[in-house]
Amino acid sequence: MQTSGVRDKIVQSVGFCPKDAIGWLYAARGYYKLKQYHAVIECVAPALRNERTKREGQHLLAFSLLNTGQLDAAAGAFFKSINYGNDTDWQSLIELFIENPKLKLT
Numbered sequence: 001m002q003t004s005g006v007r008d009k010i011v012q013s014v015g016f017c018p019k020d021a022i023g024w025l026y027a028a029r030g031y032y033k034l035k036q037y038h039a040v041i042e043c044v045a046p047a048l049r050n051e052r053t054k055r056e057g058q059h060l061l062a063f064s065l066l067n068t069g070q071l072d073a074a075a076g077a078f079f080k081s082i083n084y085g086n087d088t089d090w091q092s093l094i095e096l097f098i099e100n101p102k103l104k105l106t
Contacts, residue, residue, distance in 0.1 A: 006031075006042045021050035021057075028060050037064040055084040062089060071096065075103055 010017050010027060018024045028043035041064050047057030062077035078093040097103055 006039050009039075018046075021046045021053045025053045025057055025060075028057065032060055032064065035067070037067040040064040041068070055081075055086060058084050059086045059089060062092070066092070066096065071100055071103055072106070075105055079105055 024043050025047040028040045031039040044057045044061050047053035058081040062081045065074035078089045081089045
């Protein structure tokens, strides 16, 4: 699903799109709850550019990348999430490296 696809789907179901980073973060949460991880990855982009929402957005991005099998990207996203203050993401990062010993942070 491309961003325009996500936007179109939101407009079809709700009637309009989020106008700010907080709205997009809540949209990403909704898609995460529905396990539509590719849509989460697309929705979370505005949240990553906003100081108030980037911490939670990065957390959602990391788990969505993991759930879509993008392990290298997930490792980097977890590392960034930890640097934003999501200390609980250490567990997921460690588990990812233990389960994938050839994985490296680049």
